[in-house]
Amino acid sequence: MHQTRTRPLLLTLITATLLGGWFSLNSGSVPVAVWDAIQHPQTLNAQVLWELRLPRTLAAFITGALLGIAGALMQVLLRNPLADPYILGVSGGASVGALFAILAGAGTLVLQSSAFAGALLSTLLVFSLSRGRGNWDTTRLLLTGVVLAAGWGALISLLLVTSPGTRVQGMLFWLMGDLSSATMPLAGSLVLILIAPLAFFLSASLNLLAGGELKAASLGVAIGRLRLIIYILASLATATAVTQAGNVGFIGLIAPHMLRLAGARDHRLLVPGVILLGGTLLLVADALSRMVIAPRQLPVGILTALLGVPLFLYLLYRSGRTHDA
Amino acid sequence: MPELPPLLKCTGLDIDVGNVVVTRGLEFTIESGQCWCVLGRNGIGKTTLLHTLAGLRASRSGSIELNATPLYQLSRRKVAQKLGIVLQHHEDNFPATVAETVLQGRHPHLHSWQWESAEDHRIAMQAIARLGLSGYAARNIQTLSGGERQRVSIATLLAQETELLLLDEPTNHLDLHHRLQVLETLVSHGRQTNRAVLMVLHDINLAARFADHVLLLLGNGESRLGKKEQILETTALERLYGHPLTRIETPRGPAWLPQ
Numbered sequence: 001m002h003q004t005r006t007r008p009l010l011l012t013l014i015t016a017t018l019l020g021g022w023f024s025l026n027s028g029s030v031p032v033a034v035w036d037a038i039q040h041p042q043t044l045n046a047q048v049l050w051e052l053r054l055p056r057t058l059a060a061f062i063t064g065a066l067l068g069i070a071g072a073l074m075q076v077l078l079r080n081p082l083a084d085p086y087i088l089g090v091s092g093g094a095s096v097g098a099l100f101a102i103l104a105g106a107g108t109l110v111l112q113s114s115a116f117a118g119a120l121l122s123t124l125l126v127f128s129l130s131r132g133r134g135n136w137d138t139t140r141l142l143l144t145g146v147v148l149a150a151g152w153g154a155l156i157s158l159l160l161v162t163s164p165g166t167r168v169q170g171m172l173f174w175l176m177g178d179l180s181s182a183t184m185p186l187a188g189s190l191v192l193i194l195i196a197p198l199a200f201f202l203s204a205s206l207n208l209l210a211g212g213e214l215k216a217a218s219l220g221v222a223i224g225r226l227r228l229i230i231y232i233l234a235s236l237a238t239a240t241a242v243t244q245a246g247n248v249g250f251i252g253l254i255a256p257h258m259l260r261l262a263g264a265r266d267h268r269l270l271v272p273g274v275i276l277l278g279g280t281l282l283l284v285a286d287a288l289s290r291m292v293i294a295p296r297q298l299p300v301g302i303l304t305a306l307l308g309v310p311l312f313l314y315l316l317y318r319s320g321r322t323h324d325a
Numbered sequence: 326m327p328e329l330p331p332l333l334k335c336t337g338l339d340i341d342v343g344n345v346v347v348t349r350g351l352e353f354t355i356e357s358g359q360c361w362c363v364l365g366r367n368g369i370g371k372t373t374l375l376h377t378l379a380g381l382r383a384s385r386s387g388s389i390e391l392n393a394t395p396l397y398q399l400s401r402r403k404v405a406q407k408l409g410i411v412l413q414h415h416e417d418n419f420p421a422t423v424a425e426t427v428l429q430g431r432h433p434h435l436h437s438w439q440w441e442s443a444e445d446h447r448i449a450m451q452a453i454a455r456l457g458l459s460g461y462a463a464r465n466i467q468t469l470s471g472g473e474r475q476r477v478s479i480a481t482l483l484a485q486e487t488e489l490l491l492l493d494e495p496t497n498h499l500d501l502h503h504r505l506q507v508l509e510t511l512v513s514h515g516r517q518t519n520r521a522v523l524m525v526l527h528d529i530n531l532a533a534r535f536a537d538h539v540l541l542l543l544g545n546g547e548s549r550l551g552k553k554e555q556i557l558e559t560t561a562l563e564r565l566y567g568h569p570l571t572r573i574e575t576p577r578g579p580a581w582l583p584q
Contacts, residue, residue, distance in 0.1 A: 079418050204437050208429055212416035217381055219485070220405030220433035265421050268440070 013276040020280040024057040024287040059182035060286040061279035066241040068278020071252030073234040085238040085252035088145025092152025093122025094242040119239030177248030177301025191240040203267035261315045330393035338387035342373040349546030361523040362532040365542030371525045405433035409485040413493040424462040430484030452483035471498030492524035
């Protein structure tokens with residue numbers, strides 16, 4: 001039953017990913033004939049393709065995939081369909097780190113390290129504060145995370161209003177999510193290669209945890225360990241994504257729900273699905289962000305929302321008319 | 326042939342929840358094929374007792390053994406292969422069909438990389454049919470009525486195929502017909518396949534009809550337990566609920582009506 005329904009959906013997603021990748025390689029301010037560039041590797045065309053388009057396309061896919069996984073994991077961990085990768089303040093910490101780096105006029109590498117350090121700091125703070133005296137329940141975790149995120153938000157506003165105008169544009173781009181500096185997808189790919197199989201291995205337990213901690217425990221899941229692993233994986237995925245591309249909104253929230261609406265309620269299908277869908281959504285949005293007002297670029301975060309909102313509302317509207325799942 | 330160890334054995338069990346003393350020195354054994362019923366007032370700790378027996382929370386002291394192995398030495402998976410529980414509350418924040426939910430009962434018998442086999446599907450569909458839910462297999466559990474949702478939980482427990490079945494108020498949300506039908510299904514299934522059932526009920530007469538053993542939680546750690554015929558008597562039940570009762574004889578045995 002499962003396997004027969006699994007194949008068409010995954011095949012559709014793989015096709016969409018390949019088409020999206022092709023579209024992304026072909027789009028940008030300079031027209032590049034991809035076939036031509038592959039056949040003649042010495043040309044300027046080929047240089048644009050191999051050194052700019054391909055790394056950026058990969059970075060977009062990986063960032064989107066990480067956000068998709070993080071979103072699906074957070075929704076199960078908090079058993080809240082509204083949860084997204086940023087809900088527990090990981091991105092707030094990263095943003096504050098990144099804005100300080102921009103304020104100091106630092107280069108890409110320092111900016112990314114600073115953002116990643118901020119994300120880790122936030123993760124550790126939420127974890128140790130919500131643990132209190134050994135008790136680690138979901139409500140405490142959610143409250144601690146949301147309150148800390150609000151605190152980061154205030155710091156971000158403070159940095160924005162006190163920074164010189166020349167720096168603010170860069171800060172806003174970063175805050176809205178921007179892939180123009182994501183030229184080194186290596187670290188991201190390593191994190192994705194590490195996280196994806198782990199998340200898939202956990203997916204049967206995720207199905208049970210979605211129905212509540214006690215129920216999952218009664219069906220044989222070691223809850224304490226599972227919660228900790230989910231929290232670490234989701235935080236690492238989010239921190240990596242935010243470090244690469246800033247606060248790209250919406251993908252982590254809607255990619256898992258789009259798949260659920262398409263019938264992928266089982267996490268053994270949802271986890272691989274959300275990697276493909278999250279990645280594809282972001283690489284298509286990024287390709288469009290290079291085209292809409294070319295030769296200038298839009299922050300990709302604007303397009304993920306512009307694209308995602310109508311798509312998601314349509315799916316929701318369509319599913320609302322049938323009572324069956 | 327050596328005698329089999331009891332399915333579940335509690336020794337010197339002290340259970341607290343908050344500042345409520347649930348049990349002190351509770352001793353009892355559940356053998357295969359038995360049907361136990363727990364009675365007690367609201368907030369006396371019936372659910373806490375059930376969760377403790379299922380290994381979902383720790384007791385203050387004392388031991389619980391499952392087939393002569395202490396519960397805390399077993400992994401959650403091993404426990405779930407032998408012992409299943411229907412909880413009082415359901416968290417249905419995400420969509421899932423009835424079939425998918427019942428199929429989750431097979432989880433303790435599968436490895437994390439395994440998909441459910443045709444046999445697992447057959448067991449789940451059989452449990453669904455037993456609870457009269459055959460027409461509902463493709464329905465989203467979020468759209469079910471309270472009584473239908475309750476029967477899905479019980480079907481999940483049956484699909485788990487454990488030797489011990491714990492149920493926290495299984496008749497919640499069920500109408501008169503389904504109360505009798507669900508309990509009849511559970512108890513006859515238990516007797517036929519030599520499984521043990523322990524359930525929390527609020528209805529003395531259902532307990533008198535279906536259980537063979539009864540455990541009364543009287544508060545402050547006090548309890549009485551044993552064969553139904555010895556435990557279910559008017560004075561003890563009046564004390565249990567703090568309400569005068571009238572015993573009447575029916576063709577099916579004694580019944581109690583509140584005065």
